[in-house]
Amino acid sequence: LAVAGTVIHTPERGVIEILEDAVVTVGEDGRIERVIESDDPAQEATIEAAAAGGRLTLLRAGQYLLPGLVDLHVHAPQWPQIGKALHLPLEQWLANCTFPLEARYADLEFAARSYSGLVDALLANGTTTALYFGSVHLGATKLLADLCHAKGQRALVGKVVMDDPTLCPDYYRDASATIAVAETEMFIEHVQRLAGPEGRVRPVITPRFIPACTNDALEELGRLARQTGLHVQTHCSESDWEHDFVRHRLGATDTRSLEAFGLLGRRTILAHSNFICDDDMDAIGGCGAGIGHCPLSNAYFSNAVFPLAQALEKKLHVGLGTDISGGPDASIFSACRHAIAASRMLADGVDARIAPDKRGRPGAAIDFAEAFWLATAGGGIALDLPIGVIAPGFAFDAMVIDTTVPDADLTLWPDLDEPEDVLQRIVYGAARANVRRVWVDGATVVDKDAGLDWT
Numbered sequence: 001l002a003v004a005g006t007v008i009h010t011p012e013r014g015v016i017e018i019l020e021d022a023v024v025t026v027g028e029d030g031r032i033e034r035v036i037e038s039d040d041p042a043q044e045a046t047i048e049a050a051a052a053g054g055r056l057t058l059l060r061a062g063q064y065l066l067p068g069l070v071d072l073h074v075h076a077p078q079w080p081q082i083g084k085a086l087h088l089p090l091e092q093w094l095a096n097c098t099f100p101l102e103a104r105y106a107d108l109e110f111a112a113r114s115y116s117g118l119v120d121a122l123l124a125n126g127t128t129t130a131l132y133f134g135s136v137h138l139g140a141t142k143l144l145a146d147l148c149h150a151k152g153q154r155a156l157v158g159k160v161v162m163d164d165p166t167l168c169p170d171y172y173r174d175a176s177a178t179i180a181v182a183e184t185e186m187f188i189e190h191v192q193r194l195a196g197p198e199g200r201v202r203p204v205i206t207p208r209f210i211p212a213c214t215n216d217a218l219e220e221l222g223r224l225a226r227q228t229g230l231h232v233q234t235h236c237s238e239s240d241w242e243h244d245f246v247r248h249r250l251g252a253t254d255t256r257s258l259e260a261f262g263l264l265g266r267r268t269i270l271a272h273s274n275f276i277c278d279d280d281m282d283a284i285g286g287c288g289a290g291i292g293h294c295p296l297s298n299a300y301f302s303n304a305v306f307p308l309a310q311a312l313e314k315k316l317h318v319g320l321g322t323d324i325s326g327g328p329d330a331s332i333f334s335a336c337r338h339a340i341a342a343s344r345m346l347a348d349g350v351d352a353r354i355a356p357d358k359r360g361r362p363g364a365a366i367d368f369a370e371a372f373w374l375a376t377a378g379g380g381i382a383l384d385l386p387i388g389v390i391a392p393g394f395a396f397d398a399m400v401i402d403t404t405v406p407d408a409d410l411t412l413w414p415d416l417d418e419p420e421d422v423l424q425r426i427v428y429g430a431a432r433a434n435v436r437r438v439w440v441d442g443a444t445v446v447d448k449d450a451g452l453d454w455t
């Protein structure tokens with residue numbers, strides 16, 4: 001495979017790289033082999049060879065090749081209630097809306113309908129990698145992994161563990177810690193048989209959050225994490241209620257508690273983490289764990305803004321998450337916008353001439369390039385996967401953004417825009433309709449122009 005066109009990506013935080021009229025070649029293994037720039041004499045022969053072999057994708061004017069988006073936090077079973085019930089606080093939303101909905105996934109026919117629609121929607125929005133919470137059910141969560149595998153999405157999927165009757169209702173709970181762990185092991189086996197041990201779909205050890213799990217379950221999952229080296233995902237210090245619940249029960253923060261259970265490591269992704277303190281950040285940074293920043297959901301359930309700038313200052317690994325359906329928006333481009341807006345709300349907002357030191361933190365704001373980096377390379381680093389950058393050795397997980405489609409607001413003004421404005425326009429303006437084509441590991445997983453004749 002070779003794709004010829006203008007590449008835009010953010011290989012490092014705050015660094016925009018624009019490669020005009022480049023050619024990206026992809027090997028049989030789905031990894032990028034070469035990125036050949038326009039002044040390289042090898043370009044012409046590469047294009048000719050790829051065209052002759054029927055392996056060339058040529059972007060048109062107004063189309064750009066960008067890395068695919070990484071969503072570090074999706075609750076797959078909550079897809080049918082996206083955009084509903086957000087007037088409730090987290091604990092009521094879980095008990096009254098979310099647990100009843102998730103319980104329906106005992107029905108595999110319902111699960112298939114919902115999960116199939118979700119994976120299609122995320123791919124169509126350019127999300128090439130998603131880190132999914134399934135439900136408590138082994139069967140439905142296997143089905144989610146199977147669907148991601150069949151549709152070609154890079155997916156990390158977890159059977160949710162929630163066995164503590166203090167919080168979890170009888171109708172939606174693991175029967176015991178032992179059964180929860182045994183089913184987690186069965187799920188791991190299923191996914192590894194499906195996709196291979198380091199495959200495109202991977203199992204994730206998934207204690208829902210500390211309040212939903214007994215100490216026995218957390219200890220056993222920690223043992224499993226150490227033994228297997230697999231990814232771990234959970235919610236961390238999300239809301240005042242949740243953060244205080246853990247401090248009362250365990251006498252420590254979520255982060256330090258997870259660490260004590262053996263659940264904090266290089267491949268752990270902590271959703272939210274709004275109320276982490278300096279000591280928590282040290283623990284997270286010390287082992288290289290990642291944070292899934294979900295700015296939109298945080299507005300609803302936490303009334304809080306994740307201290308992103310401090311986390312980045314401390315070199316913590318951070319990416320973005322939608323938190324479907326706590327965040328009522330499936331697009332990681334939207335998450336970029338929300339992350340920027342949230343960061344601006346923490347920033348030093350008062351004119352220093354009028355009110356020095358009045359409110360806000362200097363340096364809290366991120367810009368569009370940093371947001372896009374979080375959405376791509378940042379997510380890849382957090383997951384410890386070679387994704388999110390268009391460079392040799394990285395997986396060819398990429399998308400074509402078309403700025404010329406009708407029925408979308410994104411419009412470039414070539415006589416007004418500088419090259420860097422193009423990325424800014426895309427981050428602020430791209431809608432699902434602008435995502436024309438998506439590849440994962442070099443395989444086409446979305447092609448909205450298939451059958452249309454552009455030439």
Ligand code: GUN
Pocket residue numbers: 075090094098208209235238297301323326
């Ligand atoms: N904490 C425990 N479960 C959930 C969930 O489903 N969504 C969110 N946002 N927080 C949680």
Ligand code: FE
Pocket residue numbers: 073075235271323326
């Ligand atoms: Fe969540």
